[in-house]
Amino acid sequence: MKMPFPDRSLHPGESMAIPVLFLKTHVRGYYRQSGGYWSPHERHGGGGGGGGDSHPSPHPRLAPNGKPSNLNEAQWHLVRTPEFKAWFGDWEKAAVNKFLNGEPVAEMHGDEVPKFHQVRDLAKWVADDWHVRHGNAVNNPQLGRIIIDHRSATASIGHGLKAIKAQGFYLVPDGIRQGRVLGKLEKKNEASPDAYLIGAPVKIGGEVYKLYIEVRKDANMQRMYVHEVVLRKPQTAFKIAAASSSEKAEPHAAHKPGAIRSLAQSIAAVNPDSISKPVDENGEPTPKAIQEYMNLHKAQPTQAQIQAGNYKKGHRRFRGLDISIENPAGSTRSGTDPDGHGWSIKMKHDYGYIRGSLGVAPDGDHVDVYVGPDEDAESVYIVHQRKAGHWKDWDEDKCMIGFPDKESAVAAYLAHYDDPRFLGPVTTLSFAGFKDKVLGHAGKPKMIKSIPLLFVRAAA
Incomplete structure (x- = not known):
């Protein structure tokens, strides 16, 4: 289509x-x-x-x-x-995830902060220490000048305190200065002040931790200040009762309950190795990749061109396959079902067809492909799609290339359909075997002619 x-x-x-x-x-x-x-x-x-x-x-x-x-x-x-x-x-989350799991930016022995019986005494010591070693403020490259004073220490300690967290306050200035801004925390309501989360890997007494620092903007005084500090070991999940993770822990929260936990978990969920397109030495997409994206998104065909298929499409190469991109990731694919109802879906992956190929569908179109992020994927997964309204009948094939395993390929396929019944049997081929069948004969590719028969047998 x-x-x-x-x-x-x-x-x-x-x-x-x-x-x-x-x-x-x-x-x-x-x-x-x-x-x-x-x-x-x-x-x-x-x-x-x-x-x-x-x-x-x-x-x-x-x-x-x-x-x-x-x-x-x-x-x-x-x-x-x-x-x-x-x-x-999501190259930004991938970059900060890699940073948070990298080398510690600061470390301490773990006995620098004395033990106190009263929280207010600890808050005073921390504020005095910050003032002596760093003044009342430190600079973050992205957020600028951030206040660290008695108010900051009192607010952070008031959200909960363990012995290791008490030691962690010693590294807060270094975490601000050398850490990364992970993102903006979702507000509780429009009247709430802006709040950001800074993260940094640190080492305390030989143990590696992730130091999270919530920074708020004071709307009245127009300044940024530290409001909360959270310390977590790598791979340790946030609990709902953790500081800044519930209304009980922070009754006057500027952000929604669980906002720190949600942001941290969303970053941890992005695998840096999943970004297969090139980034520069700073971790940002390269101008070449940006130009490729621009090329894919600059065609706006008329409805007549869409129906005829004679409009200029995006183009990309994938391990020797020449692919025309009809719908790039992020675009909206739409159409009409057999009953005359319109449908649309936001594309999660590039979708198009392999040039010079011939599929086995009755329409005689090229081989349709969804292109995933893994250019080193060893296998191709061919979904034998069922026909809408006639779910036992085979309709056409959708080939999933660039996916590391069958599970991720099936998940990517289903993400583009509103009914799981479209998913038929799935055939797995090696990438080399798939490429050979697609490009085996100039002008007459030898795609698997037995696929419809396999489908009928599987559906029976």
Whole structure:
């Protein structure tokens, strides 16, 4: 089926310079709302006109590691949109996950903080120590100046205290300075102050921990300050009763209950090795990858072109296969079912067909493929799709390439359909065998002619 690209796609012939006007408004607006980082001028209430509602000035472009980005402004904003990440993979979470599981940025013996019987005495000692060693503030590359004072120490200790956490306060300034901003915590309501989470791997007494630091923006004083500290061993799950994880633990929370836990878990769920497309030395997508995405998203065919199939499509190579991309990841694929009902689905993976191939479906179309992120996948999984409304009948094949195993291939397939009955038997081929069958004979590929028979036998 030849389906339309989403309205957000670029028109043919547009260059990277044209979308900048769009990105400066729509994309930057999205990024602000979803937790983007502010410039020092913005953080302290600056902006044209001096009013609270004034438009903020542009912020310096930083990579996840806190270093200046290699991307221009249009590229920097584009790679942070949900549409780009749906196609590329969530490279930001992958980068911080790799960082959190990397070498500790700071360490201590574990006996630097004395034992106190009263929490208020510990809070005073921590605040005094911070002041002596670091002053009352430290700088984070992405969030800027962050206050660490008696108020910060008292608020953090008040959310719960164990002996190891007491020691962890000693490393908070280093965690702020050398850690990464993991994201913006989801607000409890519109009146709640902005809250961000910083993370850093640290070592205490020879043991490695993940240090999470919640930083809030004081709306009245226009400053950022430490509000909560959480210490976790690697692979240790957050419990619902953990500090900042429940209403009971933090009755006046700025963010939704469990927000710290949810953000940390969402980062841990992204495998850095799942990002197969290239990133630069700072961990950001390369300009070459961005251009590939732009090429895939710039065609906007008319409805007549869609029906005829004679519109310009995106294109990519996958281990020697020449693939036309009809619907890139992040776009919307739509159509009409046999009963005349419209349907649409947001694509999780690139979808198209292999050029120069011939499938076994009655329509004689090319071989349809969903392209996953694993270019080293050893197998191809061919889904023998069932016919809507006639669930015992075979309809056509969908080939899942770039998926590490059958389970992930089936999950990816089902993510694009609203009825699991579309899923028929699944045939597994080696990638080399699949490629040979697709490209075996010039002009007359030898795709598996016995597939319909296999399907009928399996369905019987």
